[in-house]
Amino acid sequence: MKNGLYSAGIIGTGSYVPEKIITNEDLEKIVETSSEWIVTRTGIRERRIAGENEATSNLSTIAALRALDDADMDPKDLDMILVATVTPDMPFPSTACIVQSNIGAVNAAASDIEAACSGFLYALNVAQQFIATGFYKNILVIGGECLSRITNYKDRGTCILFGDGAGAAVVSRVEDGYGFLAQYMGADGSNGNSLAVKAGGSRMPASAATLLHDYHYIHMDGGEVFKFAVKIMSSAAEKAMDIAGITKDDIDCVVPHQANIRIINNVAKRLGVSEDKVYSNLDRYGNLSAASIPVALDEAVKSGRISKGDNVCMVGFGGGLTWASNIIKWSKDSNAIKKAI
């Protein structure tokens, strides 16, 4: 405990992507594009697509159970579940409530959080606050998406980018000196139109006319979003380092939002962090919005790219527009941390 606050960190991670793969070559048969164009402009080679009977809660449930298993935690010990998503199963009940029922987390409060691709980091930051104050002990944070459901497969400018998947993290008390060292979040609502799904809400309820105009799909000004992303991702990561009192040389692994390899490489260059310290799985999954960072985090941890004592920087941007970053001194060393508390 420091200044009356508990140290909070991640004690377990898990992820799940659906089995069905759509390759660039598959997309060549649907829209006028080429695998070469997609790889050069984005770095994406394939993406996963949820099956007919799978929704965001199904992917999230599997990711959640894997994270709980990794944390060696019974679902009944969870105090809260937060799901970050722009593709909930339905407007309500929340996807978090559906997951709560699926995993039998009978003692947990449950709610969704929406900050598009920054959503998982927003939700992590909320969880950290509850743990730090001692209000709750164990919180499950999930980023889950079925972006294929809001992707227009007639629009070559967007359909090449997105995929489906879910990632989860268990946030709990950890040893002092470990866990969250810094968090940062921001938003610029005045530029929200550059990345939006226009229909389906109270402004423009779904109708035959909205269907006709494809307003139920993602609309994006790719160039504008690209410029915004490069600038905000690097400044948000720097801000988190400042708050934590560390420099780029202290960073062991950056887990960025996986939107475009050119954005990721640009950010690494601006930060002065070598590309081998930046984790990317974009080639296999494309952009998973709120699920992108937790899926990448889980893979980075499980593949040994992150280990106890490492300084991890997660940074993302998304629709809203929103952005968020954090620095975590990784506390997990198999199950040792949990037993030490």
Ligand code: ACO
């Ligand atoms: N295949 C072939 N040509 C294409 C394709 C395609 N799939 N898509 C667009 N083009 C064409 C365009 O029509 C354009 O042709 P023109 O010059 O004849 O008009 C040309 O390629 C160049 O288009 P640009 O849009 O300038 O291409 P750019 O290099 O900017 O790449 C891209 C486009 C990949 C979308 C890029 O802008 C990008 O990644 N932007 C950021 C996207 C992003 O991160 N979005 C986050 C969404 S997250 C969320 O909240 C859901």
